[in-house]
Amino acid sequence: MDWKRFGFIALVVIVLFSAVVMIGQVKQPPLLIVTSMLATTIAVATPLTLGALSGVYCERAGVVNIGIEGMMLSSAFFGWLGSIYMFHIFKMSAGLSIALGVFFAILTGLLMALLHAVLSITFKVDQIIGGTVINILAVGLTGFLNRQLFFGKESVFGGSVPSSPGVLPTIHIPLTEIVGPICGASASCLENLTAINRVFDQKPIAMGAVLLVFFSHFLLFNTRWGLRTRAVGEHPKAADTVGISVTKMRYANVLIGGMFAGLAGAYFTIESVPSFEPLLTNGRGFISLAAMIFGNWTPIGAWAAALVFGASQAMLINMQIFRDVIPPQWAFLQESYIVGLTPYILTMFILTGIIGRTTPPAADGVPYEK
Amino acid sequence: MKKLYVFMALLVVASMALSACGGGAPTAEDCSKEDVFCVGLVTDVGKVNDKSFNQSAWEGVQQAQAEGNADVVQFIETADAKDYAKNIAQFGDAGYDVIVTVGFGLGEATNAAAATYPNVRFIGVDQFNAETVAGVSGLNFPEDNAGFLVGALAAAMSESHKIGAVCGTDVVPPVWRFGEGYKAGAAYADGMNGTTTEVFVVYHSDVGFDKTFTDPEWGATTAKSMMDQGADAIFGCGGLTGNGAVSAAAQAGKYGIGVDKDQYFELTDAAPRMLSSAIKLITPGVAKLIAAAKAGTLEDGNVFGDAGYAPYHDLDSSVPDEGKKMMEELNKGLLDGSIKTNVPPVKP
Amino acid sequence: MQSEKQSGSLTRQILQSISEASLVPFLAILTAVIVGGIVILFVGGDPILAYRGLLQGSFGSTKALSETAIWATPYIFAGLAVALAFKGGLFNIGAEGQLAVGAVVSALIGYALPEWLGFDVPAIIHLPLVVVFGVIMGGVWAGIVGALKAYTGGHEVINTIMMNYIALNTTSFLLNGVMKDRSPTNVIARTPLIADSARIPPIFEGLRVHWGFVLALLTAFFIWWLLTKTTLGFQIRTVGLNPDAAKYAGINVKRIVILTMALSGMLAGLAGVIEVSGLNYRHELGFSIGYGYDAIAIALLGKSHPLGVVLAAILFAAMRNGATRMQFLTQMPVDLISMLQAFILLFVAADAIIRYIYRIKSKGERVVLTRGWGG
Numbered sequence A: 001m002d003w004k005r006f007g008f009i010a011l012v013v014i015v016l017f018s019a020v021v022m023i024g025q026v027k028q029p030p031l032l033i034v035t036s037m038l039a040t041t042i043a044v045a046t047p048l049t050l051g052a053l054s055g056v057y058c059e060r061a062g063v064v065n066i067g068i069e070g071m072m073l074s075s076a077f078f079g080w081l082g083s084i085y086m087f088h089i090f091k092m093s094a095g096l097s098i099a100l101g102v103f104f105a106i107l108t109g110l111l112m113a114l115l116h117a118v119l120s121i122t123f124k125v126d127q128i129i130g131g132t133v134i135n136i137l138a139v140g141l142t143g144f145l146n147r148q149l150f151f152g153k154e155s156v157f158g159g160s161v162p163s164s165p166g167v168l169p170t171i172h173i174p175l176t177e178i179v180g181p182i183c184g185a186s187a188s189c190l191e192n193l194t195a196i197n198r199v200f201d202q203k204p205i206a207m208g209a210v211l212l213v214f215f216s217h218f219l220l221f222n223t224r225w226g227l228r229t230r231a232v233g234e235h236p237k238a239a240d241t242v243g244i245s246v247t248k249m250r251y252a253n254v255l256i257g258g259m260f261a262g263l264a265g266a267y268f269t270i271e272s273v274p275s276f277e278p279l280l281t282n283g284r285g286f287i288s289l290a291a292m293i294f295g296n297w298t299p300i301g302a303w304a305a306a307l308v309f310g311a312s313q314a315m316l317i318n319m320q321i322f323r324d325v326i327p328p329q330w331a332f333l334q335e336s337y338i339v340g341l342t343p344y345i346l347t348m349f350i351l352t353g354i355i356g357r358t359t360p361p362a363a364d365g366v367p368y369e370k
Numbered sequence B: 001m002k003k004l005y006v007f008m009a010l011l012v013v014a015s016m017a018l019s020a021c022g023g024g025a026p027t028a029e030d031c032s033k034e035d036v037f038c039v040g041l042v043t044d045v046g047k048v049n050d051k052s053f054n055q056s057a058w059e060g061v062q063q064a065q066a067e068g069n070a071d072v073v074q075f076i077e078t079a080d081a082k083d084y085a086k087n088i089a090q091f092g093d094a095g096y097d098v099i100v101t102v103g104f105g106l107g108e109a110t111n112a113a114a115a116t117y118p119n120v121r122f123i124g125v126d127q128f129n130a131e132t133v134a135g136v137s138g139l140n141f142p143e144d145n146a147g148f149l150v151g152a153l154a155a156a157m158s159e160s161h162k163i164g165a166v167c168g169t170d171v172v173p174p175v176w177r178f179g180e181g182y183k184a185g186a187a188y189a190d191g192m193n194g195t196t197t198e199v200f201v202v203y204h205s206d207v208g209f210d211k212t213f214t215d216p217e218w219g220a221t222t223a224k225s226m227m228d229q230g231a232d233a234i235f236g237c238g239g240l241t242g243n244g245a246v247s248a249a250a251q252a253g254k255y256g257i258g259v260d261k262d263q264y265f266e267l268t269d270a271a272p273r274m275l276s277s278a279i280k281l282i283t284p285g286v287a288k289l290i291a292a293a294k295a296g297t298l299e300d301g302n303v304f305g306d307a308g309y310a311p312y313h314d315l316d317s318s319v320p321d322e323g324k325k326m327m328e329e330l331n332k333g334l335l336d337g338s339i340k341t342n343v344p345p346v347k348p
Numbered sequence C: 001m002q003s004e005k006q007s008g009s010l011t012r013q014i015l016q017s018i019s020e021a022s023l024v025p026f027l028a029i030l031t032a033v034i035v036g037g038i039v040i041l042f043v044g045g046d047p048i049l050a051y052r053g054l055l056q057g058s059f060g061s062t063k064a065l066s067e068t069a070i071w072a073t074p075y076i077f078a079g080l081a082v083a084l085a086f087k088g089g090l091f092n093i094g095a096e097g098q099l100a101v102g103a104v105v106s107a108l109i110g111y112a113l114p115e116w117l118g119f120d121v122p123a124i125i126h127l128p129l130v131v132v133f134g135v136i137m138g139g140v141w142a143g144i145v146g147a148l149k150a151y152t153g154g155h156e157v158i159n160t161i162m163m164n165y166i167a168l169n170t171t172s173f174l175l176n177g178v179m180k181d182r183s184p185t186n187v188i189a190r191t192p193l194i195a196d197s198a199r200i201p202p203i204f205e206g207l208r209v210h211w212g213f214v215l216a217l218l219t220a221f222f223i224w225w226l227l228t229k230t231t232l233g234f235q236i237r238t239v240g241l242n243p244d245a246a247k248y249a250g251i252n253v254k255r256i257v258i259l260t261m262a263l264s265g266m267l268a269g270l271a272g273v274i275e276v277s278g279l280n281y282r283h284e285l286g287f288s289i290g291y292g293y294d295a296i297a298i299a300l301l302g303k304s305h306p307l308g309v310v311l312a313a314i315l316f317a318a319m320r321n322g323a324t325r326m327q328f329l330t331q332m333p334v335d336l337i338s339m340l341q342a343f344i345l346l347f348v349a350a351d352a353i354i355r356y357i358y359r360i361k362s363k364g365e366r367v368v369l370t371r372g373w374g375g
Helices: A003-024 A030-060 A068-089 A094-122 A127-149 A175-183 A187-200 A204-222 A224-234 A236-241 A246-272 A284-294 A299-321 A328-334 A342-354 B002-023 B027-032 B053-066 B081-093 B104-116 B143-157 B173-193 B216-228 B239-251 B282-295 B313-318 B321-336 C002-042 C047-059 C062-087 C095-117 C123-152 C156-176 C211-229 C231-241 C243-248 C253-280 C291-301 C306-330 C335-349 C351-358
Strands: B038-045 B072-078 B098-102 B121-125 B136-140 B162-167 B198-203 B233-237 B255-260 B274-280 B301-304 B307-309
Touching (some): A003 A299, A003 A342, A030 A187, A030 A284, A030 B216, A068 A094, A068 A127, A068 A246, A068 A284, A127 C291, A127 C335, A204 A246, A204 A299, A224 A236, A236 A246, A246 B216, A284 A299, A284 C156, A299 A342, A299 B198, B038 B053, B038 B081, B053 B072, B053 B282, B072 B081, B072 C306, B081 B098, B081 B104, B081 C253, B081 C306, B098 B104, B104 B136, B121 B282, B143 B321, B162 B173, B162 B239, B173 B233, B216 B239, B233 B239, B233 B274, B239 B255, B307 B321, C002 C351, C047 C062, C047 C306, C062 C211, C062 C231, C062 C253, C062 C306, C095 C156, C095 C291, C123 C253, C211 C231, C211 C253, C243 C253, C253 C291, C306 C335, C335 C351
Parallel strands (some): B038 B072, B098 B121, B136 B301, B162 B198, B162 B233, B233 B255
Antiparallel strands (some): B274 B307
16 A cells, blocks of 8 residues: 555645645535535546546556546447437336436447457557547547437437436435434534535445545455556566466456446436437546546546546635635636646646655566567 | 458549539639628637537527528537637638637637738627727627526525535636625625625646636536535626536536526526526627627727526525515626626736 | 669569558548438438538639648647657647647747837847747746656656646736737737737748748658657657666666657647647647647647658648538538548557458557656
8 A cells, every 4th residue: 555645645635635724614614515525526526537547447457548538428428329319219117218228328438448359459450549430439439429319300219318207215224313413402413414425325336436446455465366456567578478368368358448438438328417418528538537547547546546536626615606705815726727627736746756666567568479 | 452442442532522512512612702791700619509608609600590590500610729810811811701719718829810801890708908900899798797696596505604606727718707796795795785605616736727617527526526515696707617506506406507598498407496697698698699790880999798696496486576676686787887896807 | 693683572562562551541541431420411411412522622723722731830840749759658638738838838928028028029030039038938848847847757648637727727827917908999818919020921922831841841740759769859759668778778868758748748838739729820728629638639640750640640630621611512511521530540540450351461560659647
């Protein structure tokens, strides 16, 4: 474990939060601000975490994946499309349609990853190409279908976008109910407890993302599968000589990575907002890529990096909410363009090696030739 | 090599078909004739099904066609700002009679094209020209009035006395007018009802221009953040970003307020929790101007379209009678000028 | 007695190698067109009309040709930028940001220099200043990343992505603030028009194509010369192929990394400069939608060779430009073009697939384009 890195990240998050609390406390109780920011942080970090995990699997096995953006975008589209097709054409129940939507999103991620794998592993094409193809293809395909399928009177849905079956439900963690009795009659205590509870009440993909971080960490660093994955990513020749199939391991991991990106896509259209818009991923795939490298190709590191981006976004939103109470000596905080620079400058700063260098897997990006 | 020959043969066939099709007659070719009235639409960077102003304008063009005021209608979607002039020229060269350009971004290209094509009537949606340009009619809307109305409504309906607005970038004047109008409306309602309402307005100005209106996920996250801090009515102003906010509000069981058109019919998932929408009637506005152009009565200069608020639909029973009365009075006051929003047309 | 036969076969060999070199890309584009056509058919469109529109719109008239050249100009510069970095073993995802800062600075010099000096600057001084400052800014923007890479090991991929966002926010800040055109008719985040003396003139009267296109072609030639005929080019390529070997060969690897990145940034900056000075005459927010990302595809399509980049840029430009006519004729969305481009990139860059489909034997060694994350 890289405690220096995590210590620094924790420090950054604390600074970001305290800045907002300092300014916003005249308007809102600090606890409310902190819990609200935490909820935002987790929400923003979810697709970034899953995207970064996608990258971790691919690259630990030695395949560079810059196509995360495209995988997310296409999964978001086809997951959403699948759910409305199930709902309106096949007349399934809303719950089943939504569940199948998630399935279609993951399937799309898998298929996109398969394209990448065939190109990079079987045809040994430069790995950047596979990713770039996926990115461009996703923009074209989703934009094209989104226009053609819902446009014109003779199209499937008669020229309008049909209503989506809805989004995944929030799962309530009964914290208030369990701990509540301690508060007794104190109303403010109960109020605070409800606020804290809200941080834990997340939707399935957001919760799943956190679990998957630890699962992936365990898988990569504590199992035979993980050892083999890392072996083909570091020394494919050596792995081959001891009887590990480099091709199979790489295929498997790239496909797993694709499924993670697919889940990230499902977050946008099936968990967060039940509609698709062209280019809705807005570069988050590239931020995921950055989070992966920032986290030194480890699941937990990538998650921590994603949380930094989430926390910065939370600060940005709250700075605008508290815009009119920003003291004059901090006036620059009103400029959202300037405040918006925070995560990017931080990332570059962190990468200077102050908290340790990042090292990619040795055979990352190198096609394996026997 | 066998496959190669098959594809070579295919190529030959394809190229022959290409040349053979040269005489094919797209309807647009009739536009140079005098008796065929053609209307072309050039979108701002965006699509004609963007659930926002491009779509509204295109529906206006289609409405004009349905009403018999246009024979041929067609659109070109702009992919890059440097194509504005070229896309307009595509219609101009084909002899179109009216060209609708959507968005303030096309203002300059529209004015330039008006000089190149003196026989074409130009309708610029959301284009305000300080000086009248020959051949160009700018269709503008008092967005601050619409924002004012829903702001007052939100403030009157809020139980926590905290309301929010999630908007696209404030660099775009109509968006800014919506947002500032919302604040002014809430303050006005406070004055009437003796309440103090806290208004959170967040503009999505921290990203590139091409992303500010197309980020529903950010809109939803921002709305949630506001609701976590107690807001119970969210106004989504700014394309798809705002739609995300309204959707998040509805999911949380709070009030959502739409923008541009009556979004009750568009944001179907949020419809049951939609209080109203701040509307600017682009569709009928465009259709009306095309009809005037056909009749030859369209004049140069700025035209103001209607703005207002949408019906309460599903929530009709939860809005108290005095609230409805207040809204009617405010709307009347804004129309006759006895109430002013005091929002300048452009962010100072 | 062999010499005669040899010279005869040499000509044949050259001809053969040219036809072979163009055969695969040709088949690749053909395959992409066919696959694209199938997609159009699938959604009920008319592929032949669509392709006819595409051809007419891109090459069908002098005006169309001029517009294609206009589209190609920034593509060539940005494509060269990415390609040069690839040659040096670096992956520059940041052309987008470098382009933006180049454009902002050149616009600033373009409109503000006469104001600062208080008199009109002659074009012979003004225009070069506009170009030079824009180029330098692009170079510095990327050079920072190069220096971070050389001295701290900070990864250029993340850093260029981060610098993209920083460039975007900073330009937005400037264009909404101090650099905004304050004339009462303007409501948009854009700079005032640059002075006449800062503008690159059009080549022909009445067409928009300007001398920037010629400059782009000359630059491509210069980059080819730099890479193949100079010591610096050799050093860049050596570092790109194997930095360790380069170090043992006595090359100052750090210096070359910084220099490669800076040169790459200068080329990208130049793309921005030319757009401002030759076409838009001002910088406006949102004027570049993804040139930097298209540039990666162009560099890959051109196999990082300057001539290849020029051809790939013209191909992409023709498609983007022809899209207007295609839309006019068929009302097909522009996204079709992105899809076609993806197919073309897929089949051209991944020529193994084309060789597999058409059973063409591969000969010659694999061209190393990128080295993954470099390390």
